[in-house]
Amino acid sequence: KAGVTQTPRYLIKTRGQQVTLSCSPISGHRSVSWYQQTPGQGLQFLFEYFSETQRNKGNFPGRFSGRQFSNSRSEMNVSTLELGDSALYLCASSSGTVINEQFFGPGTRLTVL
Amino acid sequence: QKEVEQNSGPLSVPEGAIASLNCTYSDRGSQSFFWYRQYSGKSPELIMSIYSNGDKEDGRFTAQLNKASQYVSLLIRDSQPSDSATYLCAVRIQGAQKLVFGQGTRLTINP
Numbered sequence: 662k663a664g665v666t667q668t669p670r671y672l673i674k675t676r677g678q679q680v681t682l683s684c685s686p687i688s689g690h691r692s693v694s695w696y697q698q699t700p701g702q703g704l705q706f707l708f709e710y711f712s713e714t715q716r717n718k719g720n721f722p723g724r725f726s727g728r729q730f731s732n733s734r735s736e737m738n739v740s741t742l743e744l745g746d747s748a749l750y751l752c753a754s755s756s757g758t759v760i761n762e763q764f765f766g767p768g769t770r771l772t773v774l
Numbered sequence: 775q776k777e778v779e780q781n782s783g784p785l786s787v788p789e790g791a792i793a794s795l796n797c798t799y800s801d802r803g804s805q806s807f808f809w810y811r812q813y814s815g816k817s818p819e820l821i822m823s824i825y826s827n828g829d830k831e832d833g834r835f836t837a838q839l840n841k842a843s844q845y846v847s848l849l850i851r852d853s854q855p856s857d858s859a860t861y862l863c864a865v866r867i868q869g870a871q872k873l874v875f876g877q878g879t880r881l882t883i884n885p
Contacts, residue, residue, distance in 0.1 A: 704875040765817040
């Protein structure tokens with residue numbers, strides 16, 4: 662079974678731009694969660710989608726948004742990028758209706774200049 | 775009080791010894807607990823999950839859960855240099871569709 666895939670793997674943007682990251686979960690998994698990882702804050706939960714519905718959202722500003730498609734693929738968007746948005750963005754998929762074991766993709770490394 | 779707490783380390787253990795990693799959590803209603811391993815520059819990899827009080831063994835890894843004391847631990851027996859990584863404890867908070875992660879413990883196995 663193929664694992665979680667994320668594209669692109671690396672991204673360099675400038676302040677004020679926007680970015681869209683993509684995640685394809687493990688086949689058959691319907692839940693996709695997004696996390697931001699930085700050296701100072703660790704892994705911070707952004708949001709979780711299940712069957713195209715956002716079920717949970719972390720404490721991030723509205724510049725961070727996401728969506729999920731009918732094939733369970735998910736995208737997250739960050740608008741008006743700030744320097745502090747530089748981070749590793751991780752997507753994780755889970756199979757059940759209740760979040761338990763999550764499997765992470767390789768991540769997208771975003772650098773904001 | 776943080777929801778999930780771990781000693782950040784670094785924890786240094788000689789090769790062949792037992793490495794012991796600890797994690798405490800604040801939500802008494804938490805039901806699901808996970809250990810992830812993260813190598814530098816890589817994404818977290820799930821190595822253990824535990825849902826009931828007691829021990830759960832998988833190869834050289836043993837997860838221990840004590841809900842009354844609200845802690846979960848990971849033991850790595852016969853530690854190898856390849857075990858050197860950051861270990862993340864994660865807890866599913868009751869009623870929430872998300873995992874909360876600790877800051878991670880950096881483990882170094884010395885040959």
